[in-house]
Amino acid sequence: MEALHFMENQIKKIVLENSELLFGVNIDASIIQFQKTRKEVEGDLTLVIFPFVKVLRCSPDEAGKKIGDFLQERLSFISHYSVVSGFLNFVISNDYWLSQLEMIHEKMDFGFEKPNSKPTIMVEYSSPNTNKPLHLGHLRNNFLGYSVAEILKANGHKVIKSQIINDRGIHICKSMLAWEKFSPTNEKGERETPSNTGIKGDKLVGKYYVEFDKHFNAEANSIINHWEKGDVDGFSSKSINEFIRLTESKEGKEDKALKGIDDKIKDLAKNETSLLREAKDMLIRWEARDPQTYLLWSTMNSWVYDGFASTYKSMGVDFDKLYYESETFLLGKDIVFEGLEKGVFFRKEDGSVWIDLTADGLDEKIVLRSDGTTVYMTQDVGTAVDRINDFPDLSGMIYTVGNEQDYHFKVLFLILKKLGYSWAHNCFHLSYGMVDLPSGKMKSREGTVVDADDLMHEVVQSAKEMTQERGYLEGMTDQDKNDLFNLIGMGGLKYYLLKVDPKKRMMFDPAESIELNGNTGPFIQYAHARIKSLLAKGGETSAVKAQELALAEKEVIKLLVEYPMIIQEAGRELSPAVVCNYIFELVKSYNQFYQNIPILIEVNEDLKNMRLLLSKNVAKVIASAMLLIGVNVPERM
RNA sequence: GGUUCCGUAGCUCAGCUGGAUAGAGCAGCUCACUUCUAAUGAGCAGGUCUUUGGUUCGAAUCCAAACGGGAUCACCA
Structure with missing residues (x-):
């Protein structure tokens, strides 16, 4: 046992055992409170006397002296003591401290619990988006996750470091599409690759993600121009009607509200772009395992992984087990269907699947889209179950994810509990705050992201x-x-x-x-x-x-x-x-x-x-x- | 608006299971290298712990309200 706890427990024990003798009454253990002695006062350990005063009905100084004398006589590590305004300060003998130094010196792994003596915990961290190179926020995440894993190991836990790689979805198709459409070819007829440009893989893919966004926005703006001129041929009447309604609602609005409406119009136009349609088609081809699409996907992902690997090496972090969303999202889907049968989820008229959490003070939350595709939540459910299948002795999971996802994890853990998983109670969101720059928040659009x-x-x-x-x-x-x-x-x-x-x-x-x-x-x-x-x-x-x-x-x-x-x-x-x-x-x-x-x-x-x-x-x-x-x-x- | 996190020195942060005169670092001003690494140490100055009320012998710490700031509330991830 640690020296300080040892001393505190000794004192506590003696005071409790002899309370009848000392004070004439039995006292409650809770009134025995210790703290470190203040620097200005001589002493190493302090007992707070105030709580005793009520029980004993005497002055703090009297009570302190009584207890001090009694303990000094019986405990060898107490050299002497003083009572200062309600605080009983014990001076611990030099011999005791020196023996502690000796003890520390002899212990090789001083402070550490026996390895693997406590339950297994999985620590998830990093979990990047494969479209975006790692930035300052990821550094906090990675350092934090890695360190927490080390700290838990020091506490005797077996720890499995993992990350979930977000390698599928419409956003991935966007960078794939942009690369196919906009990447220049060299004299050999090759498009840009990390090896022929020397650009780090994650940076190259990130570049095309940005490229997509640029063209995407340009196309959306041109569509809005058409709409404003009344040129609405070839667009869905639903969008046009909504556009007219929104435009009319701008009448007499304040600046802030206007901006909100403009954003909605932009979203409307984005939905009508050919680029988005192509990206969606690509996602469908990917889900159908179209060979060409799949090859492009795995090639570009491998570029990203190479790039990330080098960044992780510089960071000095590593992982024991990697999870890929492309491999867990189907499991998530299966679990939703099971849950649907058990009545945990319900289906809406349009075919989408939801969970009603209003009784728990939250909202209704979607778990499957009407077209049957999965959302973030579905994948996370699948991943969690997958992990328990892989590591049956897992007693808990820690998710190192920024605090902007507090709500998501609240919902996720609640869903897992409702699905009846006992381990759901040991899932914990290690939520950390954002990293700000002196110039304010990091914004990719304004180019203030620190790579x-x-x-x-x-x-x-x-x-x-x-x-x-x-x-x-x-x-x-x-x-x-x-x-x-x-x-x-x-x-x-x-x-x-x-x-x-x-x-x-x-x-x-x-x-x-x-x-x-x-x-x-x-x-x-x-x-x-x-x-x-x-x-x-x-x-x-x-x-x-x-x-x-x-x-x-x-x-x-x-x-x-x-x-x-x-x-x-x-x-x-x-x-x-x-x-x-x-x-x-x-x-x-x-x-x-x-x-x-x-x-x-x-x-x-x-x-x-x-x-x-x-x-x-x-x-x-x-x-x-x-x-x-x-x-x-x-x-x- | 609902939910949630936060507000301590000029700046960045500790302290928060209630306890003594609220602490560091940076920035500012002094001082100490012929010495074991001065990437250090000693000192000065700097505070209405956002505000108001409550609980208590005792509140930066607990409770409530107000003010100020962030996040979140998508068939995005």
């Missing part, structure tokens, strides 16, 4: 410049140097994105993200490198013999002792930010010690040895905790 590859390249580049300027690089090979620049750049970026509570929306300042001072990844990496350098010069360490302990040293040990509880808390909260904040505290505390207390220069061998041991274990915990957020630490920098 993941570009950003990673930039931070590594910046790390390179800084490190060449002030790093300790003598004797390193070019390969080692490049690894180091990468380590520092990516460490800074990951730490920057993970130090904020995942639930909250956060501000991403590009200039600040490559900063090296203050609460940053490189600040922590530097501390580690400095300790390693110290240890290299310090020689071997042996068991702790020292008995003195300076305040700065004790503060560092106290933080080390907390590490196991931090891992638990981070696991409970699914929050890498908890780990980040802890490492930062630890490093700050260590730096204070390092700056003020001599280590190698110390003449007393016992003290020197203890300080080296302390440093060694700080480095150990830094490295261990940084790995939980997917960051490596350098031996030197």
Whole structure:
């Protein structure tokens, strides 16, 4: 058991067992509340006395003194105590702290639970759209998902990292179509490919998705022009009537309402475009497994996967199991039919299938379109069931997806429960906030999207410049140097994105993200490198013999002792930010010690040895905790 | 409008199972390298914890309302 809990439990036990003797009445365990002692006050552990006062009917000071005396006599780890305005502060003996340091030193995997000792959990993250290259938002998603998986492993869970790849649907057909129609051919008669253009696969496909949108919008605008001129031949009368109705309704409206109406007209026109019709035809051909369409689809997807693979490599994330929507959507459909028979879903007149969630405070939600094709929800139901089939020992699933989909997941989990799946209660949406830029929201239309590859390249580049300027690089090979620049750049970026509570929306300042001072990844990496350098010069360490302990040293040990509880808390909260904040505290505390207390220069061998041991274990915990957020630490920098 | 998340220093964020004088980092101003890596440390300055009411011995923290901001409410994904 962790040292702090051990001490708290000992105190609690003695107080409860002797409450009759101490206070003349039996007390409730809930009034025994601990907290960390404030910095300004001497002490390590504080018992709050206020709750006792009501029961005991005496002053807080009296009660505190009574309890303090009693405990000091019976618990060896209590050196002495003080009562300050209703708080009973225990000073824990130096021996106890030093023995804790010794214990930490002996444990290789200090803070970690036994691997695979807890139920299996699947963590889904990343899950990109194959039409769009990964951007800043995906970086937060990937780092978060990867880190949560690591944190759960540290808590003893078996973890399966997965992602669902959104590889089918009308949007995919759009980029396929655009490539077929608009891609230029070279002298050999080939259209653009990653190999003949040198463009990264995901970027190339993304380019044609944008290209589609451009032509799509142009065609829609020209249709609106026709309509406005009264040229309505060849368009469905339903659309025309709706257009006339909308146009008339513009009369006397405010700007904002006008914009809404214009958007509706645009949608109307889009539905009449030949491009959309062609894309829809293509989707139908794809669903019918038309060989030519299927070949184009699998070829372009493979370009995207190659591109993503290289981005994931740069990110330092990986997956144990991939799911493809093209493989799970049919299962989802089957489940809907089963549910339809069981009465979970109902069919509307036009043939579409719905679920009524109004009794649960939600809306009616569609699960199958009237033409029988699936929607996002159907696929997610199928994927969830597929996963349980693949991994029967799965006890829960965590979906790392942005908070704009809070409603979707609420509905998804509810549907799974209504379908009678017991595991549905262990599905959890790890919902994280959007990443904003100083200029505001990222908008692809305004070109303010920060590309993941570009950003990673930039931070590594910046790390390179800084490190060449002030790093300790003598004797390193070019390969080692490049690894180091990468380590520092990516460490800074990951730490920057993970130090904020995942639930909250956060501000991403590009200039600040490559900063090296203050609460940053490189600040922590530097501390580690400095300790390693110290240890290299310090020689071997042996068991702790020292008995003195300076305040700065004790503060560092106290933080080390907390590490196991931090891992638990981070696991409970699914929050890498908890780990980040802890490492930062630890490093700050260590730096204070390092700056003020001599280590190698110390003449007393016992003290020197203890300080080296302390440093060694700080480095150990830094490295261990940084790995939980997917960051490596350098031996030197 | 319904639902939901959020509002703490100039900026970015901690703290929120109720507890002592609300903390960091950045930016600003001082100071400390012939020393174990100064990518560091010490200090100064900076606050009506959005507002109002309630619960309590005690509220940044819990409850309610108001104000301000985000997300979401498609036969899109």
